[in-house]
Amino acid sequence: MTKSFPEKNIANIIRIEKKFYRYFLDLFWETCKIATMSKEEIGRRMKFINLEEFIKSNSDKKSVSVYLAHFGNWEWISSLKLYINAEVAGGQIYKEIRSKLFEKLMLENRGRFGTENIEMKETLRWINERFQKQIVTSVGYIADQSPSKKHAIHYLNFLNHNLPVFVGTEKIVKRYDMDAYYLDIRRVKRGYYEATFVKMHENPKSLPDFELTAIYYKMLEESIKKQPEIYLWTHNRFKHAK
Numbered sequence: 001m002t003k004s005f006p007e008k009n010i011a012n013i014i015r016i017e018k019k020f021y022r023y024f025l026d027l028f029w030e031t032c033k034i035a036t037m038s039k040e041e042i043g044r045r046m047k048f049i050n051l052e053e054f055i056k057s058n059s060d061k062k063s064v065s066v067y068l069a070h071f072g073n074w075e076w077i078s079s080l081k082l083y084i085n086a087e088v089a090g091g092q093i094y095k096e097i098r099s100k101l102f103e104k105l106m107l108e109n110r111g112r113f114g115t116e117n118i119e120m121k122e123t124l125r126w127i128n129e130r131f132q133k134q135i136v137t138s139v140g141y142i143a144d145q146s147p148s149k150k151h152a153i154h155y156l157n158f159l160n161h162n163l164p165v166f167v168g169t170e171k172i173v174k175r176y177d178m179d180a181y182y183l184d185i186r187r188v189k190r191g192y193y194e195a196t197f198v199k200m201h202e203n204p205k206s207l208p209d210f211e212l213t214a215i216y217y218k219m220l221e222e223s224i225k226k227q228p229e230i231y232l233w234t235h236n237r238f239k240h241a242k
Helices: 010-033 039-045 051-059 075-082 100-110 120-132 168-175 211-226
Strands: 046-049 064-068 089-094 116-119 137-142 155-158 161-164 179-189 192-199
Touching: 010 075, 039 046, 039 075, 039 192, 046 051, 046 075, 051 064, 051 179, 051 192, 064 075, 064 168, 075 089, 075 100, 075 137, 089 100, 089 120, 116 120, 120 137, 120 168, 155 211, 168 211, 179 211
Parallel strands: 046 192, 064 137, 064 179, 089 116, 089 137
Antiparallel strands: 155 161, 179 192
């Protein structure tokens, strides 16, 4: 945190740290709570802003990629499927977990409201099958994962660190000519969030390589600066920083 926010003194850093651990405990219970939440309750607690523009992309027969992060409550974003057209294939990417019991519970929770869970290695196959059948898709990616040094092909500056970044989401967006949205999450109060859809570019396919990824990280950095305590600092995003 001290490197991420060099402009803050140590007292401010400690204050953010304490707020983070309170949020982290809340996040644990919120993640468990989704197992019993009704559609009405999660609709009150997770509100989507600018949803009309997002839905219009699907209505125009455009598939959509949604850039998320370990920020706010990403587990409750699975409720988005409640608001999009039933004919749209809604999916979210996940990485296989070593504990099969924990993975089973996670997939059950994330799939409660109709969203399909797609293991990361199956992403292209899942999208391509629906593309061939002309099925419009809406897929969410937690795109701030850290690639290993062996698989790092691009680095950029994020929170004052020179980090390797995954660029697979950008490649998929361009390959299938998708619209790209950033989901800007805000914690309103304990147990309540707002998630605003922000269109990242009018024509992502026209951008130079890695530019869409850079736009995402710039947007995420701005979100974190507004509410630094609700970023998942414990997931060690900076372990492979140069």
